[in-house]
Amino acid sequence: MNASQSPGRFADRDVVVTGAAHGIGRACAVRLAAEGARVAVLDRDLAAAEALLPQLAGTGHRARAVDVLDDASVRAAFDGLAAHALVHVVGLALAQGEFEESLDEEWTANLDLNLLGAVRCTRAALPALREHPTSAVVLVSSINALAGLGSEAYAASKAGLGALALNLTRTHAPHGVRTNVVAPGTIRTRVWDGQPGMPDAWAHWYPLGRVGEPEDVAAAAAFLASDDAAWISGHTLPVDGGFLANVR
Numbered sequence: 001m002n003a004s005q006s007p008g009r010f011a012d013r014d015v016v017v018t019g020a021a022h023g024i025g026r027a028c029a030v031r032l033a034a035e036g037a038r039v040a041v042l043d044r045d046l047a048a049a050e051a052l053l054p055q056l057a058g059t060g061h062r063a064r065a066v067d068v069l070d071d072a073s074v075r076a077a078f079d080g081l082a083a084h085a086l087v088h089v090v091g092l093a094l095a096q097g098e099f100e101e102s103l104d105e106e107w108t109a110n111l112d113l114n115l116l117g118a119v120r121c122t123r124a125a126l127p128a129l130r131e132h133p134t135s136a137v138v139l140v141s142s143i144n145a146l147a148g149l150g151s152e153a154y155a156a157s158k159a160g161l162g163a164l165a166l167n168l169t170r171t172h173a174p175h176g177v178r179t180n181v182v183a184p185g186t187i188r189t190r191v192w193d194g195q196p197g198m199p200d201a202w203a204h205w206y207p208l209g210r211v212g213e214p215e216d217v218a219a220a221a222a223f224l225a226s227d228d229a230a231w232i233s234g235h236t237l238p239v240d241g242g243f244l245a246n247v248r
């Protein structure tokens with residue numbers, strides 16, 4: 001725990017984190033537990049999800065398997081789960097050819113994982129979220145959704161999360177459910193493994209002089225999931241070391 005964290009901000013609250021076995025989702029689970037949450041660690045990698053539990057502060061955490069590509073799996077994973085907040089992290093930039101050669105299959109795969117995955121998880125979480133007077137959804141997008149950086153299929157799938165947050169705000173904020181998006185820049189996770197020099201080779205793109213760490217995203221997600229963001233809904237918060245100031 002560091003000075004910027006508020007112990008107890010999630011005291012006695014249940015938070016579901018998807019994609020929580022690795023990377024950014026894992027950092028979110030660690031951070032939320034450190035702030036008092038009981039965390040449901042949902043991931044396709046159940047072994048890694050279960051291995052995380054003893055490393056989380058506090059008690060009452062649990063792990064469940066989920067494949068966000070499969071609506072039945074999502075519904076089973078959320079069945080009976082309490083949720084004051086959902087932090088939906090699962091996603092990946094799936095391979096896509098140059099735009100003119102790109103295949104429908106590449107577009108469908110990106111949309112299915114990144115946009116429909118978020119739809120499935122949010123849809124499944126809403127009944128539990130609505131049991132509380134106030135609750136929150138945080139969706140993890142990317143700066144690719146906010147600038148023309150290539151990977152069009154991934155960018156479009158993540159941009160859809162912004163539209164989802166706007167529309168869920170219109171329909172569900174009146175019932176106390178806030179929905180926001182975080183849009184990370186380059187973050188040091190295993191997705192860069194096997195690419196020599198990455199991710200630090202891109203540090204020069206970032207005015208703050210470094211690429212991001214999973215904890216940078218977790219801090220923003222925890223803020224948006226907490227009551228500190230009680231009057232914020234429908235927005236996308238870049239967590240990007242100033243990157244967008246360079247390209248806009």
Ligand SMILES: NC(=O)c1ccc[n+]([C@@H]2O[C@H](COP(=O)([O-])OP(=O)(O)OC[C@H]3O[C@@H](n4cnc5c(N)ncnc54)[C@H](O)[C@@H]3O)[C@@H](O)[C@H]2O)c1
Nearest residue numbers: 019021022023024044067068089090091092142186187189
């Ligand atoms: N790493 C970056 O540079 C970066 C930058 C911007 C946005 N993001 C976004 O952040 C999110 C997390 O990325 P990361 O770098 O931590 O990746 P990661 O691969 O380290 O973590 C992703 C997690 O999701 C799980 N997962 C993957 N497919 C799944 C499925 N079908 N069902 C259930 N679980 C599944 C994996 O097991 C893993 O635990 C993604 O949405 C990604 O698009 C990452």
